Amino acid sequence: MTESRTAIVTGAARGIGAATAQRLAADGHAVAVLDLDAEACAGTVEAITAAGGRAIAVGADVSDEASVAAAFETVVAELGAPTILVNNAGIIRDNLLFKMSTADWDAVMGVHLRGAFLMTKAAQKHMTEAGFGRIVNLSSTSALGNRGQANYSAAKAGIQGFTKTLAIELGRFGITANAIAPGFIQTDMTAATAERVGVPFDDFIAFSAKEIPVQRVGQPEDIAHTVSFLASEGAGFVSGQVIYVAGGPKD
């Protein structure tokens, strides 16, 4: 049986984060549904509580140290010490390198890398005290390089190095750290990409599906399922890995 723990999922108001929060709640964990705007988390929290689970909404900016500290205070007070952390919050600011602004470079690094660093640093204190922890970081197939995503691909490659280092440093405390690198997942993020390139989202999905070995695009639940495995008790010997969840060897 799964032991009930406290989990934090960042960027959980929608998309992959929302599906992951719901899945971890269904697995028996109390879940802090964290996103920039606490009100935007209401839908995810309601879906969890309607299904008999336990969740709270937490408004925080993962790239802001004070905001992260306040979020952890709330989670510890309301749900108990978190021992599962899913660093999922993300943004895209795509452009070709010669047109990419420094602000768009910094924004992407701030949410993905600084955000994962601040959240994980705050979480490891509780995990080391508990002698148990599961850290899952969202990378991307874009880590292998993707036109128009110099900032995002660098951040997602950085997440992989960060994850492997966490695995090495924290393993002795019963903590595992792994990364999931999704391919095309049908969310608002990929809808925004379709809009940027001027293709209707349905056509973008159909075109992308043809290029994917399993002949479909991914759904947020595909990633939630993989997070559920990595967060489980039984996955304690899986650490420092990057799992490509992309319907094939890569996107």
Ligand code: NAP
């Ligand atoms: P999404 O639908 O855009 O959701 C991302 C969520 O993160 C949004 O609710 C967003 O809030 C939140 N967020 C952004 N900045 C934040 C911050 N500073 N602090 C807290 N929350 C913040 O994205 P998704 O498609 O579900 O992607 C989730 C993760 O998977 C991301 O890390 C993404 O890079 C990765 N990923 C996605 C795909 C894909 O195909 N969709 C593929 C590979 C990797 P706002 O709405 O307020 O901005």
